[in-house]
Amino acid sequence: MNPFEQWNKDHNLYTAMSNSVNWYFQDIDRELGKKQLQTYFNKVNYGNKDLSGQLDSYWMESSLKISPIEQVELLHALEENKFDFHEKNIQAIEKALFIAQQNETQLFGKTGTGTVNGKDINGWFVGFVKNASDTYYFAINIQDENGHSNGSKATEIAKQILKDKQIY
Numbered sequence: 001m002n003p004f005e006q007w008n009k010d011h012n013l014y015t016a017m018s019n020s021v022n023w024y025f026q027d028i029d030r031e032l033g034k035k036q037l038q039t040y041f042n043k044v045n046y047g048n049k050d051l052s053g054q055l056d057s058y059w060m061e062s063s064l065k066i067s068p069i070e071q072v073e074l075l076h077a078l079e080e081n082k083f084d085f086h087e088k089n090i091q092a093i094e095k096a097l098f099i100a101q102q103n104e105t106q107l108f109g110k111t112g113t114g115t116v117n118g119k120d121i122n123g124w125f126v127g128f129v130k131n132a133s134d135t136y137y138f139a140i141n142i143q144d145e146n147g148h149s150n151g152s153k154a155t156e157i158a159k160q161i162l163k164d165k166q167i168y
Helices: 013-018 022-043 068-079 087-097 151-164
Strands: 098-102 105-116 119-130 135-143
Touching (some): 013 087, 068 087, 068 135, 087 098, 087 105, 105 151, 119 151
16 A cells, blocks of 8 residues: 555556656666666766665665756756657656646646655755746755655745746
8 A cells, every 4th residue: 555545546657757656666766777777867967876775765865866956957958858868758758747837838847755754854846937938947945854845835935936037
């Protein structure tokens, strides 16, 4: 049994991304193996590229770390396909990150919550906004040792900033 009801069904990349279905990505990691994963993390220069933690949790408040600036740089490089991935894979990622559209402006993003000892201590929302003429990249990371930081709160902050700046 999974900790969240929405995890208790079959998923694809799109539903797994929108519901942060950890087991889906853990299955992919196990299938690829640490050596292949390390190759990809090195290729995209993802944060500290440290996969020394457990294969099923290195990215959950463990060895792998990335800064907000590195997140933005990665999103920009991915969107520009600086890694020479197949275009259909870039489009699949963008489709999985799509959240909403207002008129001709689209919001893309992914939340993340870091939990330690049952407390949500780390909240992320990273993404970008596209309109007819520009793309705006962002990364919000909030931290609180008392357990009051999560991806939903980071999303609220990001959306307010994007609204205040008249971006979205």
